[in-house]
Amino acid sequence: MENNILFWHRRDFRLEDNHGLYKALNSDGKVVPIFIFDSTILARLKQDDQRILFIHQEIERLKKEYQNTGSDLMVYFGNPVELIPQICVEFNIQKVVVNRDYEPYALQRDTAIFELLKDKNIDFVGAKDHVVFEKQEVVKDDGKPYTVFTPYSRKWKARLTDADLVAFPSEKQLNNLKIFGEKQSLISLQELGFTDVKTVDFPGKLVNKTLVTKYSEQRDFPAITGTSRLGVHLRFGTISVRALARQAKELNETFLNELIWRDFYQMIIFHFPLSAQHSFKPTYDRIPWDNNELHFKAWCEGKTGYPLVDAGMRELNATGHMHNRVRMVVASFLTKHLLIDWRWGATYFAEKLLDFELASNAGGWQWASGSGCDAAPYFRIFNPALQLDKFDKQMVYVKRWVPEFGTNSYPQPIVEHATTTKRTIAIYKETLNA
DNA sequence: TTTTGAGTTGTTCGA
DNA sequence: GTCGAACAACTCAAA
Numbered sequence: 001m002e003n004n005i006l007f008w009h010r011r012d013f014r015l016e017d018n019h020g021l022y023k024a025l026n027s028d029g030k031v032v033p034i035f036i037f038d039s040t041i042l043a044r045l046k047q048d049d050q051r052i053l054f055i056h057q058e059i060e061r062l063k064k065e066y067q068n069t070g071s072d073l074m075v076y077f078g079n080p081v082e083l084i085p086q087i088c089v090e091f092n093i094q095k096v097v098v099n100r101d102y103e104p105y106a107l108q109r110d111t112a113i114f115e116l117l118k119d120k121n122i123d124f125v126g127a128k129d130h131v132v133f134e135k136q137e138v139v140k141d142d143g144k145p146y147t148v149f150t151p152y153s154r155k156w157k158a159r160l161t162d163a164d165l166v167a168f169p170s171e172k173q174l175n176n177l178k179i180f181g182e183k184q185s186l187i188s189l190q191e192l193g194f195t196d197v198k199t200v201d202f203p204g205k206l207v208n209k210t211l212v213t214k215y216s217e218q219r220d221f222p223a224i225t226g227t228s229r230l231g232v233h234l235r236f237g238t239i240s241v242r243a244l245a246r247q248a249k250e251l252n253e254t255f256l257n258e259l260i261w262r263d264f265y266q267m268i269i270f271h272f273p274l275s276a277q278h279s280f281k282p283t284y285d286r287i288p289w290d291n292n293e294l295h296f297k298a299w300c301e302g303k304t305g306y307p308l309v310d311a312g313m314r315e316l317n318a319t320g321h322m323h324n325r326v327r328m329v330v331a332s333f334l335t336k337h338l339l340i341d342w343r344w345g346a347t348y349f350a351e352k353l354l355d356f357e358l359a360s361n362a363g364g365w366q367w368a369s370g371s372g373c374d375a376a377p378y379f380r381i382f383n384p385a386l387q388l389d390k391f392d393k394q395m396v397y398v399k400r401w402v403p404e405f406g407t408n409s410y411p412q413p414i415v416e417h418a419t420t421t422k423r424t425i426a427i428y429k430e431t432l433n434a
Numbered sequence: 435t436t437t438t439g440a441g442t443t444g445t446t447c448g449a
Numbered sequence: 450g451t452c453g454a455a456c457a458a459c460t461c462a463a464a
Binding site: 140141142146147148150151281373374377378379380425429432 | 456457458459460461462463
C-alpha cells in the first residue's frame, strides 16, 4: 500500500503560494488535502455568525480548485485531535503537514496531535506561511522577543530579503496530489448547525495598487475607501501575506508597517499567550473599572450621543466591519471615557468583526486601554469630537450610519468628555502608582 | 553596568 | 489659525 502525506488546511485557504502545501507536495508520496470544521470553535459561534458563511464559501471554492486538478479536498466536522489520527489510518498517512498557527488554542491543539501521532510514528510537520517572520526570527540582540514595535520593525526590515517574500510555486506540483475517483460533496451550513446565516458580500481579495499607493494619505478618513479591507483574507489565508508584502514594499511604507504590526502581534501572542486574556502590564489588571452595564449597552448599540463613536458601532453591527481609525476611537471611548474593561470591548469585537484576529484584536485593545506592550500612555485619550473634526469634518461617514443625527431622536451624550477623562486619568494614576 | 535616547496613529493650553 | 510645549513620568532597546 502506498504511503500518503496529509495536508491540513487551517487558515490558509489557497493553493497558490502556500508554503505548507509546497512542502507536502515536495515530500515522498501523494498528498491528501483536508479541512476540518472544528466543532470546538464552531460551538462558540452564534447561529447567525457570518464568518462561517465566509469559511464555507471559501472552502467550497478551494474544493473546486482541487477538483479541477483531479484531486479533492476532504472536509470533516468534529474535533481535530480525534479526527486527525483516524484520518491517518484511513489514508495510510506517514506524515502530516500544516502551516503553523500561533494562537494559544491552536498551539495546545497541535501539541496534543503531535503527541498522539508520535506514538504512531507519524511525523507532524509545520511550515511558516501565515506571517513573514515568526517566533524567534526577529528578536533583540540578547535573543529575547521585542515588546516595542519600532525597534522590532527596524530589525524586521533589516532582515528582509527578496527570498522571504518569494511565492512558493505549489501550482506547478499539483500532479503530486492524490487523485480521488469520486468527488465528495461538501457538508452544508445546516448540517454544521447554522440555519440563520444571512448572505452578505464579503470584501474582495484583489489588491488595489492605487489604494496601497495612497494608503498613508487616505487611510484615516472613514468616509472614503482608504483602507484595504483585506483583514478577513489575511485571517483565513485567501491571500498570501508575502504577495501583499511585496506590493507594500514597492508602493507604500505605511502599508508595509501595518503588515509588520500584524507580524508583531502574532509574535507577541506566541511568546505571551496570556496576553489575549490578561493585561500585558500586570498592574493594569488592578484598575477598578466602572463596568456600567447601561453604558456598555449604549456603546454596543451606537447610542452614546457621540456621533463618531455611534457611527463606528453601527457600521460594525450592520456590516461586520469598522474603519480602522474609528476602531481606535470607540476603543478609547469604551476604556477611557466609560472606564469599561477592555476585555468587554475585545469580546464584542470578537463576536462581530468578520476580520477578527485574536492576536491583533487583543493587541489593539490593549494599546487603546494603555495596558499593552508599547501602548498609548494612559493619559492619552482620544477626544471623539476632535477626531470627528479631523477625520470626518463633513460628517459624511456619520450621516451614513447615524441618519437621525441632528434630530430630536438622537441621544444626548451619556457622559461628559472633560469630567470623565479627568476621572480616568486620576484613577489610572492612582492605580498604577499604588 | 550604566547611560542615553526613544516610544503608532493624541489633546490642550497659551503665546 | 498656528505652533511648540506640556501632559506624566515609565519602560525598553541599544550603545
